[in-house]
Amino acid sequence: MSRYIYSIVRCLPDPRTGEFVNVGAIAGDPNTGDWAVRRLSNTERIKRFALPTAIDVTDRFLVRLSSEVAEAREVLETEGSHPFADDWLLKLHHDHRNIVQLSPPASIVAGHAEAALDIIFDRMIIDPATQPRQVTVGKEQCRISERPTSLLAPEASL
Secondary structure (H helix, E strand, O other): OEEEEEEEEEEOOOOOOOOOEEEEEEEEEOOOOEEEEEEOOOOHHHHHHOOHHHHHHHHHHHHHHHHHHHHHHHHHHHHOOOOOOOOHHHHHHHHOEOOEEEOOOEEEEEOOHHHHHHHHHHHOOOOOOOOOOOOOOOHHHHHHHHOOHHHHOOOOOO
């Protein structure tokens, strides 16, 4: 287990109001160069909250961020050095303060970057596609299950 840093990527449809919706996250270890980016799998909630132009800006940012991480991974594999500075994520946080924002970098302990994202999505980001639905039980079903079985059996004819 190693110490990773992460930021949650947010979309602010109207930065004046301060309302936002979480759309993804980035996590990584600046010492080893192990980074990963993930986007919400279900975008219906985002579409209800933000205009298509804001969603497009956010999607382009996440694609660019994923490309940068993929390129950094290739450099790490070929040259053995990672191109991201220790304060790279902090700079992203400070540079993006409009429609796309990143939360201040925070620490998390995980085995690898994808495991860190698993924890982040499980505990901090609402992703309806990955959350199991609870079984709904009606009042009548509860009443039937509480009755003694002798009352549920059909009566024998005399």
